[in-house]
Amino acid sequence: MEKSISIQKHLPNASKIAYGCMGLGADNKESNLLSNEDIINAQGIVECAIECGINFFDHADIYRRGSAEQAFGKVLKNSPQLRAQMIIQSKCGIRVKQGDNFGCYDFSGNWITHSVDGILKRLNIEYLDVLMLHRPDPLMELEELANTIEHLKRSGKINHLAVSNMNLHQISLIQSALDIPIISNQIEMSLAKLDWLDDGVMVGSKGNHMVDFVSGTLEYCQLNSIQLQAWGSLSKGIFCEQGLYSSNQNVRNTSELVKQLSNKYQVESEAIVLAFLMRHPAGIQPVIGTTNENRIRNAVSALNIHLDRNDWYNLYVSARGAALP
Numbered sequence: 635m636e637k638s639i640s641i642q643k644h645l646p647n648a649s650k651i652a653y654g655c656m657g658l659g660a661d662n663k664e665s666n667l668l669s670n671e672d673i674i675n676a677q678g679i680v681e682c683a684i685e686c687g688i689n690f691f692d693h694a695d696i697y698r699r700g701s702a703e704q705a706f707g708k709v710l711k712n713s714p715q716l717r718a719q720m721i722i723q724s725k726c727g728i729r730v731k732q733g734d735n736f737g738c739y740d741f742s743g744n745w746i747t748h749s750v751d752g753i754l755k756r757l758n759i760e761y762l763d764v765l766m767l768h769r770p771d772p773l774m775e776l777e778e779l780a781n782t783i784e785h786l787k788r789s790g791k792i793n794h795l796a797v798s799n800m801n802l803h804q805i806s807l808i809q810s811a812l813d814i815p816i817i818s819n820q821i822e823m824s825l826a827k828l829d830w831l832d833d834g835v836m837v838g839s840k841g842n843h844m845v846d847f848v849s850g851t852l853e854y855c856q857l858n859s860i861q862l863q864a865w866g867s868l869s870k871g872i873f874c875e876q877g878l879y880s881s882n883q884n885v886r887n888t889s890e891l892v893k894q895l896s897n898k899y900q901v902e903s904e905a906i907v908l909a910f911l912m913r914h915p916a917g918i919q920p921v922i923g924t925t926n927e928n929r930i931r932n933a934v935s936a937l938n939i940h941l942d943r944n945d946w947y948n949l950y951v952s953a954r955g956a957a958l959p
Contacts, residue, residue, distance in 0.1 A: 644681055644794055644817045645763070648721050650912065652690040652863065653683040654923035659701030666699035668708065675925070676705040679713065682927040684719060686934045689937055692820075692863075692921050693724035694768060695753050707758035717904065723751045725798055725951035727771060741771035744783035750791055766796040766819035766820065769845075770804050780811035785812055796820070798865075801848035805860065808889040819851075823918060825907055825953040826869035832954065839959040856916050864911050867920035868933070874903040874954075884955040891952050899939045902932035906949075914948050 658676045683691070688790075693703050699779040703724065710717055721843050726749035740746075750765060764787065784791045796818040797805055808832040809816050829847035833872050837849075853860050872880065877889030895906045911918045922933050941949075949957060 649689045650922045652692050653688045654692045655702050655919040656697040656923050657925040658674040659698035659705040666701035673708045675710045680709050692722045695726050696728050702893045703756035707756050710758045721763045724767040725768040732902045739769050739771040739778050739896050741774040746782050748756050762792045764794045764796050765792040769799045776811045802851045802854035820863035820867045823864035824866050824869045828954050862916050865921050888952045901935040904932040905935040909939050909941050910949050916956045
């Protein structure tokens with residue numbers, strides 16, 4: 635599989651597409667207890683991803699109340715040889731609603747240390763290739779956070795640090811206190827979520843203030859070799875077959891265009907949707923979360939195509955539902 639551009643400096647063998655493990659584990663809102671079927675399903679999905687050339691696996695301690703990591707850990711227990719083929723990333727920092735806690739973000743040293751220990755135990759591994767801070771904590775104590783991260787690094791529990799859902803100012807602040815580099819930033823980017831592009835093209839145009847993106851974040855990451863990872867990259871499949879029957883005219887139009895391009899490039903719709911992201915010079919690494927093995931296979935075909943400029947812009951304009959300024 636083709637290598638990712640930005641992350642190659644730190645993880646030279648990282649696949650250009652990552653698999654997001656949020657759909658693994660117990661699909662039960664009341665319990666995180668795994669069934670044999672959950673483990674078998676996880677095993678099949680992980681093996682499918684590896685067969686397709688995906689070696690980068692993205693987790694979070696909150697995915698399915700920890701059972702996503704537990705299911706993955708069972709896979710590694712059953713097939714320990716797979717660990718050497720993998721780059722494993724997990725996130726922490728979100729504390730879900732429990733008791734008198736309404737839900738919060740927590741970058742305190744105690745919570746991050748506790749979270750990493752729990753992640754390693756559930757995943758059945760000795761270290762994380764990448765620890766990702768999940769969402770910004772307004773009460774973050776910078777020195778405490780930096781000391782905690784550096785201790786985790788020295789103790790061999792993490793190899794690299796990344797962030798998620800952060801803008802350039804937040805990344806810069808955290809980086810200012812650390813000797814180790816922040817290697818990636820995972821944000822929502824897709825054909826359905828285009829503010830990361832509109833931020834640039836709407837400069838000096840009416841309506842620019844309505845763009846839901848902090849200006850300069852994309853360029854900051856590019857300048858500092860910070861890998862941009864795209865969550866929600868497949869847009870929940872709305873631009874694939876189901877989109878052709880959507881009640882939303884804009885979705886129908888874009889889905890029809892995706893279908894036309896699928897025929898042109900001889901790939902499935904999922905590949906076109908991801909190729910749109912990967913055509914950008916930032917070297918975006920899509921994170922796909924589908925548990926459908928056929929869709930995983932369809933998605934990695936994006937690596938074999940390169941959208942031409944006209945096709946890329948047609949997708950952009952169609953998906954945004956308005957002409958460029």
